Amino acid sequence: MRDEAPRFSYDEIVGLIEPRSTVLDLGCGGGELLHRLILTRGVRGRGVEIQEAKIRECLAKGISVFQGDLDEGLKEYATGSYDYVILNETLQALHEPVMLLREMLRVGRRAIVNFPNFGYLVNRAQLLLSGRMPVNRDLPYQWYDTPNIHFCTRRDFLDLCRRLEVPILRTIDLRHERHVPPWSANLFATECCFLLQGSL
Amino acid sequence: MESSGVGFVTPRDVTFAGAEDEPLLLESGRRFGPVTVRYESYGSLNADRTNAILILHAFSGDAHAAGRHGETDRRPGWWDAMIGPGRPFDTDRYCVICSNVLGGCQGTTGPGSLDPTTGRPYGLAFPVVTIEDMVNVQYRLVRHLGIERLLAAAGGSMGGMQALQWTISYPEAVAGAIVLASTARLSAQGIAFNAVGRNAIMSDAQWNNGEYYGKAAPARGLAIARMVGHITYLSDASMHTKFGRRLQEREQFGFDFSDQFEVESYLEYQGGTFVDRFDANTYIYLSKAIDYFDLGGKYGSLEAAFEKTTSKFLLVSYTSDWLYPSYQGKEIVVALMRRGKDVSYTELDCPYGHDSFLLETERQGALIASFLQTVNRHA
Numbered sequence: 001m002r003d004e005a006p007r008f009s010y011d012e013i014v015g016l017i018e019p020r021s022t023v024l025d026l027g028c029g030g031g032e033l034l035h036r037l038i039l040t041r042g043v044r045g046r047g048v049e050i051q052e053a054k055i056r057e058c059l060a061k062g063i064s065v066f067q068g069d070l071d072e073g074l075k076e077y078a079t080g081s082y083d084y085v086i087l088n089e090t091l092q093a094l095h096e097p098v099m100l101l102r103e104m105l106r107v108g109r110r111a112i113v114n115f116p117n118f119g120y121l122v123n124r125a126q127l128l129l130s131g132r133m134p135v136n137r138d139l140p141y142q143w144y145d146t147p148n149i150h151f152c153t154r155r156d157f158l159d160l161c162r163r164l165e166v167p168i169l170r171t172i173d174l175r176h177e178r179h180v181p182p183w184s185a186n187l188f189a190t191e192c193c194f195l196l197q198g199s200l
Numbered sequence: 201m202e203s204s205g206v207g208f209v210t211p212r213d214v215t216f217a218g219a220e221d222e223p224l225l226l227e228s229g230r231r232f233g234p235v236t237v238r239y240e241s242y243g244s245l246n247a248d249r250t251n252a253i254l255i256l257h258a259f260s261g262d263a264h265a266a267g268r269h270g271e272t273d274r275r276p277g278w279w280d281a282m283i284g285p286g287r288p289f290d291t292d293r294y295c296v297i298c299s300n301v302l303g304g305c306q307g308t309t310g311p312g313s314l315d316p317t318t319g320r321p322y323g324l325a326f327p328v329v330t331i332e333d334m335v336n337v338q339y340r341l342v343r344h345l346g347i348e349r350l351l352a353a354a355g356g357s358m359g360g361m362q363a364l365q366w367t368i369s370y371p372e373a374v375a376g377a378i379v380l381a382s383t384a385r386l387s388a389q390g391i392a393f394n395a396v397g398r399n400a401i402m403s404d405a406q407w408n409n410g411e412y413y414g415k416a417a418p419a420r421g422l423a424i425a426r427m428v429g430h431i432t433y434l435s436d437a438s439m440h441t442k443f444g445r446r447l448q449e450r451e452q453f454g455f456d457f458s459d460q461f462e463v464e465s466y467l468e469y470q471g472g473t474f475v476d477r478f479d480a481n482t483y484i485y486l487s488k489a490i491d492y493f494d495l496g497g498k499y500g501s502l503e504a505a506f507e508k509t510t511s512k513f514l515l516v517s518y519t520s521d522w523l524y525p526s527y528q529g530k531e532i533v534v535a536l537m538r539r540g541k542d543v544s545y546t547e548l549d550c551p552y553g554h555d556s557f558l559l560e561t562e563r564q565g566a567l568i569a570s571f572l573q574t575v576n577r578h579a
Binding site for chain 2: 044046052055056057058059060061062063064065066067068076077078081
């Protein structure tokens with residue numbers, strides 16, 4: 001699914017990761033991000049992916065991957081066993097996003113989460129003016145065939161972090177790969193990324 | 201059309217642990233020798249001998265994994281679809297080796313072989329062997345072939361057990377392990393089915409405490425054992441698709457005992473052909489070796505078992521395999537992950553039951569080919 005919608009800049013994620021750390025990438029697809037992290041940051045990485053074809057792509061890159069369903073949580077993973085747990089462009093496709101977020105914060109010393117910002121100006125305008133669900137280059141799906149079942153705005157996510165008492169270490173807000181200042185991000189960012197402090 | 205595969209192949213024999221050689225120290229503590237090993241190989245070793253893959257056969261398999269022995273060979277080796285030029289175990293790139301296990305009956309020393317001290321077949325005088333003993337014999341074969349480190353050890357079911365044992369017994373000698381439809385310990389259910397098989401053989405009067413060589417073999421007992429085994433290799437869905445409730449020779453019930461459902465006739469056939477190629481005592485010995493297999497029990501815990509392994513792992517389980525269900529493969533994966541080992545896992549959605557690793561060659565083949573390309577790369 002990730003292939004069809006524009007994706008969050010890998011460069012920005014790479015910039016958040018300390019060299020030679022350990023990384024668990026949830027919904028890792030064909031392993032592109034992990035591959036990049038291994039090459040440029042020397043991390044030890046592992047992926048979780050549900051699609052067989054993507055698993056094969058990971059194997060061809062030499063990346064260790066576990067076929068699993070993120071909606072079942074991370075019970076196989078020990079508490080605090082990774083430096084970073086990444087959830088890249090997948091939060092909005094989960095049945096139980098809060099459960100997985102909690103699991104990520106348990107397993108990872110840090111968690112990185114990004115998602116398309118439903119509060120982006122163009123989405124708001126489409127809904128307001130046409131009276132229909134937004135469909136655009138950032139949200140290319142019709143409501144009936146979208147993998148995205150739990151959309152949120154940047155502000156919604158901040159509220160959730162506050163409710164879960166999760167410290168936010170950094171935010172990156174992008175409008176089509178250009179940085180947007182935090183104060184205007186809920187309206188002008190297409191993509192938001194959070195570096196969170198794990199619960200350990 | 202399908203390519204011709206590896207073509208004609210010739211099995212070879214080599215003998216270890218003879219009079220001048222170190223005897224084999226078995227897990228039971230017994231010393232044993234000599235051991236003749238039957239093996240086949242396909243493809244060639246590269247100059248630095250780093251492209252060898254050891255294929256490990258399952259319970260009723262043998263060294264003949266691919267190709268044909270001659271024009272009259274009706275069927276190719278048991279994993280022919282997986283081995284050959286352009287196939288997942290690509291013989292244009294890799295040197296693929298397969299040997300019959302210790303205790304077997306297809307060329308490697310087993311209970312049906314002649315005991316040099318008596319000049320008669322061992323029968324039950326043959327020592328009880330384990331998966332680890334099989335692997336120790338394979339290690340001697342690999343060293344004999346001048347290979348220090350295998351690119352991979354690969355097998356399904358009992359073959360997967362051997363692949364796991366390889367990574368534990370010889371952590372420096374195997375870069376990758378491909379473990380299909382397997383487990384780190386046989387379940388009570390698995391032991392139970394093996395016990396029924398052994399009982400069927402031992403209750404056949406012709407078994408005669410294992411001394412039937414040169415006389416009539418316990419064919420009925422062995423056939424029944426095979427029938428039970430075969431049921432465990434299939435699935436409800438595959439049996440339904442293959443046979444349904446169809447009768448073999450009639451359209452309607454005759455309400456007598458000559459009515460035979462197709463599935464019955466299939467099992468009879470499987471049992472019948474099995475006795476022509478398999479030795480009843482080998483059935484008893486190998487099923488016992490599988491029963492004893494329990495890595496967690498042997499090394500304290502499954503995590504501890506994998507402490508020293510440096511191999512990269514690929515584990516595959518199959519949704520319809522109820523003999524070695526997916527959770528058992530996952531247990532291995534979790535133990536390896538917790539020790540920070542390189543391990544990949546997939547569960548193929550596939551209807552053929554435990555036999556899937558022999559039948560679902562296309563999808564598992566694609567995964568294996570990808571894994572082999574990067575087995576020397578650690579991430």
